[in-house]
Amino acid sequence: MDNETLPLLISDSFDFDCNTRLSCFNECCKDLNQFLTPYDIIRLKKNLNLTSGEFLKTYTQSHTGPESGLPVVTLKPKENSGWLCPFVTDAGCLVYEDRPASCRTYPLARMISKSRESGEITERYVLIKESHCKGHCVKKSQTVSVWNRDQEIDEYNRMNDPMMEIISIKNRLNIKALDEKTGYFFYTACYDLDNFRKNAVANGLLDVFSVKRDDVLTLEDEKLLLLAYNWVVKILFKV
Numbered sequence: 679m680d681n682e683t684l685p686l687l688i689s690d691s692f693d694f695d696c697n698t699r700l701s702c703f704n705e706c707c708k709d710l711n712q713f714l715t716p717y718d719i720i721r722l723k724k725n726l727n728l729t730s731g732e733f734l735k736t737y738t739q740s741h742t743g744p745e746s747g748l749p750v751v752t753l754k755p756k757e758n759s760g761w762l763c764p765f766v767t768d769a770g771c772l773v774y775e776d777r778p779a780s781c782r783t784y785p786l787a788r789m790i791s792k793s794r795e796s797g798e799i800t801e802r803y804v805l806i807k808e809s810h811c812k813g814h815c816v817k818k819s820q821t822v823s824v825w826n827r828d829q830e831i832d833e834y835n836r837m838n839d840p841m842m843e844i845i846s847i848k849n850r851l852n853i854k855a856l857d858e859k860t861g862y863f864f865y866t867a868c869y870d871l872d873n874f875r876k877n878a879v880a881n882g883l884l885d886v887f888s889v890k891r892d893d894v895l896t897l898e899d900e901k902l903l904l905l906a907y908n909w910v911v912k913i914l915f916k917v
């Protein structure tokens with residue numbers, strides 16, 4: 679089978695299953711090109727019982743996205759392993775319950791766009807058929823919608839979709855690249871959430887949203903991240 683992609687609607691069905699009995703088990707975790715979203719980091723740092731700063735330092739690297747011009751975070755391959763994911767073991771994924779959104783979504787890829795007029799979000803899906811992946815040969819049919827449900831992807835989408843909005847606002851404002859200080863604050867707000875929380879308490883970063891500093895201390899990470907996205911738009915992009 680050559681590599682190919684196939685556009686799908688949310689109601690379309692596809693044959694696929696991934697399980698430990700397949701000869702390709704773990705193959706997809708050995709060729710790492712893994713971008714992490716802000717919510718991926720929240721889930722992974724909790725799974726590993728680390729702060730966001732400890733997680734980022736140990737497991738990730740960051741660079742400026744060539745298209746978005748914004749800081750992006752990727753998983754660092756396991757040392758001296760080529761491109762092996764740091765969380766893959768012979769028995770499977772060490773962080774399976776909290777694996778990143780792209781690991782859950784695969785073999786699908788999800789793209790969204792938002793109407794400027796109505797604000798309505800449109801989802802598009804693509805089925806990625808790679809020659810090494812034997813899961814496509816298993817006759818187990820499911821719709822995209824059922825796949826999303828089984829992979830518990832909705833919460834990831836809810837928490838990550840605002841990042842698409844941020845990129846779209848940046849493009850609309852025609853901001854090319856962030857200066858060093860703005861880039862640092864963007865990275866901290868979106869990815870290093872524990873550090874953002876400390877800054878917010880010490881320097882009143884969220885006073886602008888009338889959130890009391892004592893309340894910032896105890897806010898759930900998910901609520902803090904949504905506020906951090908708003909802070910990026912209001913303070914860094916001045917919208």
Ligand code: SF4
Pocket residue numbers: 695696697700702703704705706707784810811812813814
């Ligand atoms: S079936 Fe595909 S997704 Fe599952 S382990 Fe094999 S290569 Fe990875």
Ligand code: SF4
Pocket residue numbers: 706707712763764765766767770771772773774777778781
């Ligand atoms: S996080 Fe888990 S599922 Fe994702 S690439 Fe790593 S080992 Fe594989």
